[in-house]
Amino acid sequence: MIDAPAKSAGDIPRELRPWVDADDPPRFTTRPSVWAILLESLGGLLLLGLFATLIAIVLAAMGRLGVLGPKLLGGVLLAAALRLLWQSVVVSARRYALTRRYVLRVFGVFARSAATVPVARVQHVVLHRTLLERLTGTGTLGFATAGTGGIEIAWVTIDRPLARLEEVRRMIETCRLQRPEPVVIGLAGGVGSGKSEVARAFAELGCPVADSDKAAREALDRPDVRAKLVEWWGGEVLDRDGRIDRKRVAAIVFADADQRLRLEGLVHPIVRQGRAELRDQARQAGAPAVIVDAPLLFEAGLDAECDAVIFVDAPLALRQDHVRISRGWDQAELVRREKVQLPLDEKRKRSDHEIVNDADPARLRAEVRRILDQILACRRGNGPEPLGPIAG
Numbered sequence: 575m576i577d578a579p580a581k582s583a584g585d586i587p588r589e590l591r592p593w594v595d596a597d598d599p600p601r602f603t604t605r606p607s608v609w610a611i612l613l614e615s616l617g618g619l620l621l622l623g624l625f626a627t628l629i630a631i632v633l634a635a636m637g638r639l640g641v642l643g644p645k646l647l648g649g650v651l652l653a654a655a656l657r658l659l660w661q662s663v664v665v666s667a668r669r670y671a672l673t674r675r676y677v678l679r680v681f682g683v684f685a686r687s688a689a690t691v692p693v694a695r696v697q698h699v700v701l702h703r704t705l706l707e708r709l710t711g712t713g714t715l716g717f718a719t720a721g722t723g724g725i726e727i728a729w730v731t732i733d734r735p736l737a738r739l740e741e742v743r744r745m746i747e748t749c750r751l752q753r754p755e756p757v758v759i760g761l762a763g764g765v766g767s768g769k770s771e772v773a774r775a776f777a778e779l780g781c782p783v784a785d786s787d788k789a790a791r792e793a794l795d796r797p798d799v800r801a802k803l804v805e806w807w808g809g810e811v812l813d814r815d816g817r818i819d820r821k822r823v824a825a826i827v828f829a830d831a832d833q834r835l836r837l838e839g840l841v842h843p844i845v846r847q848g849r850a851e852l853r854d855q856a857r858q859a860g861a862p863a864v865i866v867d868a869p870l871l872f873e874a875g876l877d878a879e880c881d882a883v884i885f886v887d888a889p890l891a892l893r894q895d896h897v898r899i900s901r902g903w904d905q906a907e908l909v910r911r912e913k914v915q916l917p918l919d920e921k922r923k924r925s926d927h928e929i930v931n932d933a934d935p936a937r938l939r940a941e942v943r944r945i946l947d948q949i950l951a952c953r954r955g956n957g958p959e960p961l962g963p964i965a966g
Contacts, residue, residue: 589669589680592843593688595850601745602672604738606665609710610731615661616706619654626650670729672742674749676878677717679727690878691726692758693749695719701739707731715739756781756856757949760866760877762921763886765911766893766900768931768938772886773867775942782856784849786868786876793844794818802840806833842874849879862950872916872924882949885925887918889932 586599594600629646633639669680677696679689696717703713713735716725732738759776761769773783793799800818803811807826813819827834849866856864868876877883888896897903903911912918922928927948929941 587669587671589667589686590671590678592686593678593680593690594671594673595675595847597850597854598673598675600671600673601749602742604670604729604732606668606670606729606731607710607712607733608665609707609712609733610665611658611662613706613710613712613731614665615657618657622650622653622657668730670732672745672749677727677746679729689727690875691717691719692879692881693746694757694881696746699739699743699746700725701735703735707735713739715742756853756861757863757881758853758866758879759863759946759949760868760871760880760883761886762871762877762883762925764888764893764918764921765908765915766896767886767888768892768896769867769886771931771935771938772884772929772942773865775939776863776865776946778939779943779946780861781863781865781946782852782859782861783865783867784852786845786849786866786874789845789848790841791820793841794820794823796844799840799844803837806836863946870915872921877924882927883925884927884929884945885922887922887928887930892932 586594586596587603590600590603626646630639630643633642633646663683667681667683667686669678671678671680672693675693676690677693681687681689696719698716698718700716700718701713702716707713712731712733714731715729715735715738717727717729718725759781761772763769773785777783794803795817800812803818803823807823811819811822811826823837827837849864853864866876866880868874871877871880871883894905894908897908915921927945929938929945931938
């Protein structure tokens with residue numbers, strides 16, 4: 575079933591609200607077909623049947639099949655019913671959506687997650703149909719982005735796939751043509767590589783900067799957030815002035831991964847809303863781009879919000895000097911901090927552009943302007959190719 579487009583934040587389906595901004599409601603939503611329950615359970619049911627058959631053969635050889643056969647059959651039927659029931663819960667928890675900015679896939683029963691791809695990055699939308707999907711009239715839509723060479727998000731086993739393929743492709747083309755917001759550029763790199771310097775260079779070119787680290791710190795000072803943290807962890811998280819003691823909060827969340835996720839679930843939506851508001855302000859001001867400066871861009875999944883990612887590189891000696899002067903870290907602390915992040919080679923591989931920050935301000939600014947011009951030229955007409963053909 576295709577839901578009607580949301581007209582306001584209150585009309586956004588509950589399952590999508592944590593991942594959809596109020597100013598960018600879904601234009602298209604759907605769910606997997608009920609056939610997905612059977613198709614995704616089929617392998618497990620076949621294994622269950624094979625296991626039951628082997629047990630039946632053993633019982634027959636022992637002359638006990640007549641006695642234990644009914645119990646075996648009852649156990650197999652119960653296990654099959656439980657398998658189908660659980661799969662129905664898993665499938666019903668999925669939701670697929672298309673907004674003006676993003677393609678989304680929301681999933682998870684106990685822990686809800688979402689995979690997103692910016693519409694501007696979608697290069698191909700393809701339809702793949704297995705034999706069983708063809709027999710059941712279902713299919714899977716795959717969304718591939720420029721430069722990846724593969725499917726980043728898949729809407730698995732949906733009804734009327736041919737009609738929905740055409741509708742989604744038409745909506746994506748329309749969103750590309752009507753998309754008024756500035757390009758979103760993320761910054762990634764090693765600790766102390768100078769991402770803030772690059773962000774300042776972009777700001778000088780009229781690009782507002784979303785500083786996620788600063789926004790997260792400011793979120794802790796909100797009265798509602800402060801009250802919630804005191805409710806969770808007691809008054810010891812407050813300093814003498816009645817404000818949140820960040821060191822005490824850090825000690826709690828770094829010692830307990832569940833508490834860290836709890837805090838992120840409270841703060842991240844506030845920070846994300848701040849980025850959305852900044853995009854709106856940038857659009858109204860006619861800014862060419864919005865810069866996302868986040869300490870853990872890839873690790874936090876913020877690259878999914880970006881139209882392009884720039885990897886900021888710097889010589890190790892220069893990075894050591896940066897963190898020693900600005901943060902008081904020695905080399906061992908720098909190494910320790912980087913061990914909990916993605917390797918630099920992986921960050922570089924997943925980025926679209928690279929800037930070398932070698933302490934030459936003039937060259938850095940020239941590189942920032944060159945890359946910004948390149949990204950904007952891609953947006954104006956040399957970007958992703960027309961959406962690709964039907965496959966499968």
